[in-house]
Amino acid sequence: MDEIRIGIAGLGGRSRRWISTLLKMPGYRITALYDWIEPLHERALSLIEYRNDVVVFSDYEDFLSYENMDAVGLVVRRKDQGAMAAQALEAGKHVNMEVPAAHTMEDCWRIVTAAERTGRVYQLAEQTRYWGFVDAWRDLVAEGRLGRVTYCEGQYIGYYGTRQFFQDYKTGQQCRVEELPSHPGAEPTWLHLMPPIHYLPHELSPMLKVLDDRVVEVTAMSTGSPSYSHPEIDQPDIQVALMKTEKDRLLRMAAGFMQKIPSRRGHHWYQVIGTRGCVEWKRSEKGRPLMWLADSQMHDLAEVDWNFERTDAPAEAHGSGHGDADYYVHTAFRNAVVENKPLEFDVYRAMETAAPAVLAAESIARGTELMKVPDFRPNRSRASGQMPEGV
Numbered sequence: 030m031d032e033i034r035i036g037i038a039g040l041g042g043r044s045r046r047w048i049s050t051l052l053k054m055p056g057y058r059i060t061a062l063y064d065w066i067e068p069l070h071e072r073a074l075s076l077i078e079y080r081n082d083v084v085v086f087s088d089y090e091d092f093l094s095y096e097n098m099d100a101v102g103l104v105v106r107r108k109d110q111g112a113m114a115a116q117a118l119e120a121g122k123h124v125n126m127e128v129p130a131a132h133t134m135e136d137c138w139r140i141v142t143a144a145e146r147t148g149r150v151y152q153l154a155e156q157t158r159y160w161g162f163v164d165a166w167r168d169l170v171a172e173g174r175l176g177r178v179t180y181c182e183g184q185y186i187g188y189y190g191t192r193q194f195f196q197d198y199k200t201g202q203q204c205r206v207e208e209l210p211s212h213p214g215a216e217p218t219w220l221h222l223m224p225p226i227h228y229l230p231h232e233l234s235p236m237l238k239v240l241d242d243r244v245v246e247v248t249a250m251s252t253g254s255p256s257y258s259h260p261e262i263d264q265p266d267i268q269v270a271l272m273k274t275e276k277d278r279l280l281r282m283a284a285g286f287m288q289k290i291p292s293r294r295g296h297h298w299y300q301v302i303g304t305r306g307c308v309e310w311k312r313s314e315k316g317r318p319l320m321w322l323a324d325s326q327m328h329d330l331a332e333v334d335w336n337f338e339r340t341d342a343p344a345e346a347h348g349s350g351h352g353d354a355d356y357y358v359h360t361a362f363r364n365a366v367v368e369n370k371p372l373e374f375d376v377y378r379a380m381e382t383a384a385p386a387v388l389a390a391e392s393i394a395r396g397t398e399l400m401k402v403p404d405f406r407p408n409r410s411r412a413s414g415q416m417p418e419g420v
């Protein structure tokens with residue numbers, strides 16, 4: 030195989046970026062599109078020059094049984110998106126899916142065991158792990174420049190406004206709270222109901238890569254709902270998870286979609302503290318990331334010109350989205366499917382970004398109970414391809 034025949038499932042806002050990126054990348058051919066909202070089909074088709082060769086579906090099972098398709102690009106926003114990924118693997122398709130990987134522990138396990146049983150490629154298209162500064166921080170940690178890392182923070186605190194919280198499923202039109210009176214058919218979407226802490230993959234994925242670690246325990250807290258910013262939205266404004274890792278580090282990670290922030294890219298923030306130094310992401314667009322090394326005659330934190338964009342990005346990566354990082358997830362997936370190149374961000378690491386977030390929400394529901402995060406890799410009590418006992 031030298032070209033992946035891919036079908037895109039979910040034709041909302043994010044899929045447009047997927048389609049335009051895949052159309053430019055060698056090794057991909059879009060052969061199918063799927064969304065249960067039929068009025069969205071034409072908008073997606075209109076982006077594709079060879080549209081007459083693309084088959085459009087509004088039923089997921091029909092889409093999955095389409096033979097002229099090797100892989101599914103899963104770009105839906107739904108409570109059961111993890112189950113949809115597992116179903117696609119079970120149907121014999123490779124899967125590249127948008128974050129988060131799953132919203133329940135059962136769906137995490139379904140994905141792992143389906144990938145193990147079928148041998149199909151499963152990738153979570155989490156792209157922030159490819160940012161330039163993430164590799165720089167990973168190297169600093171691996172070389173011991175920060176000493177023993179004891180603490181790490183990450184947060185996705187941004188403002189979605191009231192966008193995407195209500196949608197008319199007959200027309201596909203999404204509407205803001207202020208527009209609700211003129212959209213009587215609009216219903217709350219999954220984003221309206223999803224615990225914000227489920228959106229931790231963009232923090233866990235890069236920081237666990239930096240630390241080369243995984244979360245083993247999690248507890249969490251939440252502000253109340255409805256939102257203080259928009260009482261029409263039955264969502265808490267902020268949720269915070271406190272986690273412990275296998276290598277005895279503490280992580281504090283937070284997520285919220287309703288907090289007004291000063292800059293467009295300011296919703297991501299990270300810091301790592303070790304026994305011999307620390308690094309910190311910038312606080313404002315004009316600011317710079319910071320670093321301090323205890324053994325380097327540094328009296329204070331120093332500014333470092335790290336960025337999202339990589340200094341070694343090829344020309345094709347530029348403009349692909351999210352500081353060029355979107356390019357890398359599609360490249361890694363293509364190389365895994367076409368060249369059998371093992372994914373660095375494999376199915377186990379992907380679940381390590383989803384499960385702590387799912388369990389953080391469970392901890393909140395149980396009054397901040399401490400939750401244990403399972404190891405998804407096969408071991409003496411779970412053979413590859415088998416569901417663990419009790420799930």
Ligand SMILES: NC(=O)c1ccc[n+]([C@@H]2O[C@H](COP(=O)([O-])OP(=O)(O)OC[C@H]3O[C@@H](n4cnc5c(N)ncnc54)[C@H](O)[C@@H]3O)[C@@H](O)[C@H]2O)c1
Nearest residue numbers: 039040041042043044064065066104105106107127128129
């Ligand atoms: N990696 C990133 O930076 C990034 C950025 C934006 C969105 N996302 C992720 O991408 C996904 C999609 O986001 P979006 O903004 O396009 O959402 P959206 O709500 O605009 O679009 C999702 C689409 O999926 C469709 N859909 C939902 N359930 C379906 C089903 N069962 N069958 C068929 N179609 C179904 C909806 O009809 C809708 O058209 C989400 O999971 C989101 O978290 C990731």
